[in-house]
Each structure stands twice: as C-alpha cells, then as structure tokens.
Amino acid sequence: MSGALSKLRTLLGHTLAPLGIRYYDLYYGQFSLGIPIAPVDGTATVSRAPADEIARLIRNGDDALRASFERALAIESECWIAKVDGAVAGYTWINRACFDIVGLPAWPLPPGVAYHYQSYVFPAFRGRKVFQSMIAVVYEKLREEGWEIVANFVDTRNAPSIRARKKFGTKLSRTRILKLPAMKPIWLERAFRENP
Numbered sequence: 001m002s003g004a005l006s007k008l009r010t011l012l013g014h015t016l017a018p019l020g021i022r023y024y025d026l027y028y029g030q031f032s033l034g035i036p037i038a039p040v041d042g043t044a045t046v047s048r049a050p051a052d053e054i055a056r057l058i059r060n061g062d063d064a065l066r067a068s069f070e071r072a073l074a075i076e077s078e079c080w081i082a083k084v085d086g087a088v089a090g091y092t093w094i095n096r097a098c099f100d101i102v103g104l105p106a107w108p109l110p111p112g113v114a115y116h117y118q119s120y121v122f123p124a125f126r127g128r129k130v131f132q133s134m135i136a137v138v139y140e141k142l143r144e145e146g147w148e149i150v151a152n153f154v155d156t157r158n159a160p161s162i163r164a165r166k167k168f169g170t171k172l173s174r175t176r177i178l179k180l181p182a183m184k185p186i187w188l189e190r191a192f193r194e195n196p
C-alpha cells in the first residue's frame with residue numbers, strides 16, 4: 001500500500017472507530033508446527049509471564065494495554081514475556097480456544113489450530129529479534145503440546161511483523177473484514193472458512 005493510501009486508511013480508521021465502524025485489512029498467517037523450531041540467536045530470554053509480572057505490566061500500562069490484557073485474561077489467553085538484561089522487553093499471548101481481534105467478537109479456532117496474537121516489543125528493544133525470539137519459543141511450546149498449526153493476524157501495513165513472520169515461513173493470505181455497529185463482521189475477502 002502506498003504511503004498516502006496508508007495514511008488515508010489510518011485517518012479514516014480514527015474517524016470511523018468512534019462510530020463503531022471498523023475496517024480490517026489483514027494477513028491471516030498460518031505456520032505448520034511439523035518440525036522442531038530452533039531458538040533465535042538473540043539476547044532475549046522468553047518465558048511464561050508470572051502473575052505478578054502481568055499485574056505490573058497492567059499497572060504501568062495505558063488504558064489500551066489494560067483493556068487488552070483484561071480481555072486476554074478473560075478468554076483464558078496465556079501471556080509470555082521476553083527479557084533482555086533482566087528488563088521486560090516485550091510480551092505476547094496465545095489462546096488455545098478462540099481467535100480474538102480488537103473490535104470483533106472472539107470466535108472458535110478450528111481443530112488443531114492455536115492462536116498467537118497481541119505481541120508487543122517496547123520501542124527501546126525493537127529491531128533486536130525480541131519478537132522473533134518470542135515466536136520461536138511460543139511456537140515450539142505449542143508444537144510440543146501437539147498443535148498442528150499456529151495462526152495469527154497481522155495488519156498489511158505492519159512491515160516488521162510481516163518480515164518476522166515470513167522469516168519463519170508463515171504462509172500469509174490477505175483477508176479483509178468490515179464491522180458495522182450492531183452487525184456481525186462482514187468478510188470482504190476471506191482467507192479461510194471459519195467465520196466469527
């Protein structure tokens with residue numbers, strides 16, 4: 001998408017969201033968990049987030065982080081964190097039962113599919129493979145549990161995330177969704193059969 005179009009989409013998004021109208025232009029990513037995933041060579045140590053670390057992130061975060069964490073916990077998502085030199089550099093979530101995208105109702109995952117979402121790396125740590133380190137650890141954990149596929153969504157404008165996903169060999173397919181107030185999501189372009 002060209003810079004001007006991308007800016008227009010962002011502007012329209014900000015204008016329409018308060019009216020309850022949302023437009024999603026996404027890639028749906030699917031990664032096959034067939035073979036072991038090697039750890040990423042980087043500085044981050046990735047582990048399951050303990051409850052006190054989640055509480056600390058919520059306490060120190062803004063309203064958007066608070067809302068997203070509370071929602072993730074309500075649907076029994078699992079939080080993982082990456083640390084660099086002892087400091088939390090980023091976090092990521094997995095869910096084993098449902099897809100969840102901000103502004104849409106959660107909907108069930110197909111059999112054998114786990115969902116990886118809501119990843120964030122604090123700006124000071126970006127570009128140092130923290131995200132890729134989290135992906136490698138979380139995917140390997142899901143593979144060991146016996147999941148066949150890990151799925152995710154990424155905004156088509158999110159270059160670093162797309163690059164990181166592609167480096168792992170994630171298959172990306174375009175999907176577009178329109179959400180109007182009091183209506184079910186409308187799939188304008190669909191990458192897979194399941195519907196929210």
Ligand SMILES: CC(C)(COP(=O)(O)OP(=O)(O)OC[C@H]1O[C@@H](n2cnc3c(N)ncnc32)[C@H](O)[C@@H]1OP(=O)(O)O)[C@@H](O)C(=O)NCCC(=O)NCCS
Nearest residue numbers: 119120121126127128129130131132154159160161163164
């Ligand atoms: C997306 C995000 C998680 C990436 O975290 P990160 O730790 O910086 O990512 P990584 O370093 O592991 O990988 C990013 C890759 O994209 C590259 N990259 C960075 N900016 C880029 C850009 N503008 N265009 C193309 N590639 C870019 C990096 O060089 C790196 O590739 P490399 O390993 O070949 O050098 C982080 O930018 C972020 O938190 N963004 C805000 C929230 C978000 O978008 N979350 C993802 C939702 S799917």
